[in-house]
Structures are given as C-alpha cells and as structure tokens.
Amino acid sequence: MITGFISLKRAIVNNNHIIGGILLKVMYICAKHPPYDKRVYYKISMIIKNCGHEVINLTPNTEKYLSEHGIQLVGFPQKRGMIGRIRSLVSLYIIGKELNADVLIAPEPDSLIIAYLIKLAHKRTKVIFDCHEWYDVYFYGKIGFRCLEKILNAFVAFGMIFVCKRIEAVICVNDTMTQYFSKFNPNVYTVPSLPDIYYRPTKKMMKKGFIFFGSFVFKRQETILLDAAQELKNKGCQAQIIVIGGYPPGPEFDKAHHSFIEEIINRGLENHIQYIRWLPRGQAYNLLSYGLAGIMRFDPPVYIDRPALPNKLWEYMASRMAIIASDKNKEIKRIILQESCGVLLKEETGEALANAIIYLTQHKEIANKMGENAYNAIATTYNWEKYSDLVDEILKKLA
DSSP, X not given: OOOOEEOOOXXXXXXXXXXXXXXXXXXXXXXXXXXXXXXXXXXXXXXXXXXXXXXXXXXXXXXXXXXXXXXXXXXXXXXXXXXXXXHHHHHHHHHHHHHOOSEEEEOSHHHHHHHHHHHHHSTTOEEEXXXXXXXXXXXXXXXXXXXXXXXXXXXXXXXXXHHHTTSSEEEESSHHHHHHHTTTOSOEEEOOOOOSOEEOOSSOOOOOOEEEEEEOOSHHHHHHHHHHHHHHHHTTOOOOEEEEEESOSSHHHHHHHHHXXXXXXXXXXXXXXXXXXXXXXXXHHHHXXXXXXXXXXXXXXXXXXXXXXXXXXXXXXXXTOEEEEETTOHHHHHXXXXXXXXXXXXXXSHHHHHHHHHHHHHTHHHHHHHHHHHHHHHHHTSSHHHHHHHHHHHHHHHO
C-alpha cells in the first residue's frame, strides 16, 4: 500500500505573482482532450496556476465551473463527423476569442490553428504550441492507404510549420522534437511529460512481474508481448508479463480485446502473461509499485527519427522499476544510459524481450539497483520542482 506522495510544487505567491505589473490570463485551448487530462494538459494548468497566473481550460463538452485547484473550466460543444468537427472548431474559435486571454496554449494542430486565428483577431494575444506528439506522422497506419496517409501527414506538417513561424513559443516533450521546431521558431523549450506525483512507499515492496502499462496502439506491440511470453514458457522461466491497459474499454475495441485473450488461452500462456484491460490510474499506480521492470512500447520503424518520450517512462521510474526499451529510441536510450536504470534491446522481437526479462529475473539485485537509480533520477532531476520554474520563465518572457 502506498501511503505517501510528493505532489506538484506549490509556489509561494505574493499578490498573485504579478510579473512586471501584469497578471497573465492564460488559457489552454483543447480541441479534443477532456478538462482533467492529468497526463499532460491539466497538469501544466496546475503548474501555471501555482505560479500565480489566472488559468482557463477551454475543452469539449465541459460545464462552466471552478475546479478545486482554482482553474476555470469552460466548454464548447463538440460535434461528430467531418461537418460536426468543423462546426466544433468554429465554436472553439468564437468562445476562445470572447474569453480574451493574454496567452493561449494549444496542444494539438487543430487547436493551434484556432489559437493563431484568435491571435490575428487580438493582436496582443501570445500563442504557445505545447507539442506532445509527432503529429507529422500521426496518420501512419491509421487509414490503410499509405498514399493518403502521407498526404494527410504532409498537410498537418505544413500547417504546424506555417503557424509555428508566426507564434511566440513552442514547448516540446523531448530534445529531438525541440531541435526540429527550432528550425521554425527561435523560442523552443523542452518540458517532458513528467508525473505529477512520485511515490514514497512506507516499506520496500516485493518486486515481481514485468509490466506493460498503456495501450498497444499498433498490433506489433501485442505480438511482441505474446511472443515474449511464449519464449518464457519454452525456456522454463516463471516470470510473468502484466499488461495494464492494452485495448481501451469500448465496443470499437472489443473484438481486438477478446482476440488477445483467446490468443493467450490458445497458446497456453496464462501463467506467463496477465491481462488487465483497463484500470483507473490510481489503481494502476498501485500495481506499478510491485513491478520489477517496466516494458516500453515498441513503435514502428517510421518513428526511429521521431522518438517519443512517453509518460509511462516517468511513471515506471517513479515506481522504482527498471526499464526495458529498444535502443532505437534515442531519447529513452540516453536516459537509460545516463541514469543506469534499465536494459536496452538491440532487436524489437519477443525473443529479445524475453531474454531481458530472464536476465533481470536471474539478477534481481541488478534490477532493484536499476529501479533505485530510476527513482533517484525522478527525485533529483525529472520532476516539476525543476520544470515548473522553466514554465514560469517562459511565461515571464511573454509578459
């Protein structure tokens, strides 16, 4: 049982932290994400509020009220379908313009376009693009027609570049992304998607299990995990892979969900892979604390030049787990090597993953040391006590 947490730093605020005589009115303008998306957007809003600024979150289908953290939540009607999507963006523009914020923070390409249009209407408004994904490859594998996917990706890339050349700043989740956007904007900063809490267990946990936390996204992730479990079975290793997430709840994912379960049963892998479809994040965090190592997602080759730095990396590290990841992701590779906190795979195969699991199972003292190194890195470097100051500094430059 986890009984203690370290939360986001509460800045000491005097007179609402007036910067240069100006109290900034900052608005997060989201086209798709819910108001309490604590993985990223609400978390940043809390930090900005803690620095003393007025904060508004404009999000889809949200009732207007004040959150427990003092953040003003305002909604716009979100419609379905292509025509409905256009109507939704028009509503987002109208409401966003009426709220008349000093700084707009947009986390998606479509909300970025709307923020830029509001900026054109209100000349004094500043815009920050808070980029958390490689949107220029977003449609890869999602449509089934490679040519159309390339056209859509190119269109998204053009729109982002066009706007980023004309706004005040860009925030990116990793250094590779920062280097990319630095070609188009002089004010680009790296702010990782760090956990808003890290754990302080009252006693040492019995570490066991190898946890994959999150959605599969691509079929190959499911295949690699199943093949790894098969290798563990064939080699007589009693280690278990625990999947928390996999396929999100919902009828559109039910077929894939049941197919995954059937594959586990048909291959007789029940003792080597445990599948928990979905859990509230609080319950999932409790399970993370018992993991010996966390398994990162294996992305398709198209992402080699577009490495991600997912939330699950920090959540694994905060939970004192060693990390198992591909060495093809240079962002994750850099952290693992720098902090001595995990194992890098030369190949993205079930066999390679199984061999890493077997090694850590047979050398638990090494795995535990890697987990402690990971936790110490969160406690000393990768935390909001450090990065909240950077967020505040970015806003100061816009004042």
